[in-house]
Amino acid sequence: MEAVKCLSGGASLEANAESVLRTITPSLDPTRHKGQAGKIAVIGGCREYTGAPYFAAISALKIGADLSHVFCTEGAATVIKSYSPELIVHPILEESYNISGVNDEGKRDISKKILSEFDKWMERFDCLVVGPGLGRDPFLLECVSKIMTRARQSNVPIVVDGDGLFLVTNSIELVSGYRLAVLTPNVNEYKRLVQKVLGCDVNDQNTHGELLSLSKQIGNVTILRKGKSDLISDGEKVQSVSIYGSPRRCGGQGDILSGSVAVFLFWARQCNSAAERESTISRTNPTVLGCIAGSALLRKAAALAFEHKKRSTLTTDIIEHLGQSLEAISPAS
């Protein structure tokens, strides 16, 4: 039950998500060294949330990235580190909660320090994921806005999910016109985005046209609209991924998706310059390819996990099936 449907204007194309996955996944070559398969950073993790950034960061590794970092608050860092020794966790973010007695100048100093800590690392990253477990603290979001602006100046791709979408919906200029940005809204996040950007309510009679307009309006940012079928558009065409996943809607699956899309869009960009790509795929925006691959793999893994765990399927179970799902589509050797 697999399909990637593609609509460009009124025309309809069909591609194959598994073929996209196979094409962009790099071969494993013993001469390569640490880092070449991807270095991902997740910006998220605060007083309330620690699971989401962990899910995003560990998913990136389980798919095949070499290094996965998390930038979060100090309290969140201790917990996220303890989930897994595989992650590199930077306790650099601050929330208003912890600096309530600090005056404006002090806050500016803290903000500067956060940015300079991040700057030391940024050039190393192949993709950022902004939003998993970020929370909505105004001071923290202000710092993250600056981080996003820096990443954009350095042409580092950015996947935006969760509270990152809250931030971006209210400050659309952060991503507007940045073709290396991906937004991955769920139903509600999409609704707010449409209201803010298109100034109207979601129109279920014109799903594809609306998504096209939305992406165009934000300057061809790629949007992955999550739903029964995932719809993906960069303002040029709309593609859908409808592979059967799991009927479980446990929290955290969006975090797997954002971490996966980060890896796949880096791979798709690498592969963009390689000759081995199939022609129909080679004409597609690598950011869109990354979304197709991420969506397809999550659905495959969720289906496998659900087969085993049924109603008790959790995000951790799905993550444990990412490797097997990828292997089934794109064998390592």
Next chain:
Amino acid sequence: MEAVKCLSGGASLEANAESVLRTITPSLDPTRHKGQAGKIAVIGGCREYTGAPYFAAISALKIGADLSHVFCTEGAATVIKSYSPELIVHPILEESYNISGVNDEGKRDISKKILSEFDKWMERFDCLVVGPGLGRDPFLLECVSKIMTRARQSNVPIVVDGDGLFLVTNSIELVSGYRLAVLTPNVNEYKRLVQKVLGCDVNDQNTHGELLSLSKQIGNVTILRKGKSDLISDGEKVQSVSIYGSPRRCGGQGDILSGSVAVFLFWARQCNSAAERESTISRTNPTVLGCIAGSALLRKAAALAFEHKKRSTLTTDIIEHLGQSLEAISPAS
């Protein structure tokens, strides 16, 4: 696909990594008591890194050491302890970050206290591993320099990896002429070492000669140059280990290696005085033997882990295969 190639001057020798492993691994004798199979200490673990020292310390235990300690900062200690109850974790190191308000005299006192805490333990250790997750904080590195000097005065072998190599590259006198030191650089770390010590760029046309010169120049310190084949030299000859490992380059594999080399070089030194050693092996520097064994075992375990987990193989998976890999080469009974 196993090979240990050995070049001495222009001549070429071939030995057998599995035979080295079998020869140096001590038999398990019910009359022996706790500690005799090895007591290892890892110096590393700071604000950003907790996984690396854990990987090194737990690998030492999984191979057969009796006790494995970690010396790190307080924040890192809580997390590292949470990874495993098997480790003994000392929260004694300090970073500038936490003592920014302290004056020079205060800092000297802190430094003295750290050293005296370490001194209480040092004589018990059979090998130190300096560097996994150490970070690059100047104050912390200054204290670690003093720890290394003490260890050297007491003839405790030292394996240097990661940020320990950053420290040593900038202060080569810490290891220069110390024949119980092992450096385990990856591509980039090796490049910096060559630039600093030999004053030139890496020459890929003269790999063996360059490694020989580098080791000689640092006073016959053993160097394990990690790569497609691992090259090992103590300035007398160059040996290579090319057993097939895994094409995954996830971060953390170097930490397994440093923890493993620590145990094996202790075993090789013990075995040096025993009569049962094969003659070709008995003529080899035990520090080099430790490197050969560590390299071979990591590669075996990585290959096994990759067979099971393919692209989603992580360092934790490789560690889980250390025991089985050693058992296949050197059965416990």
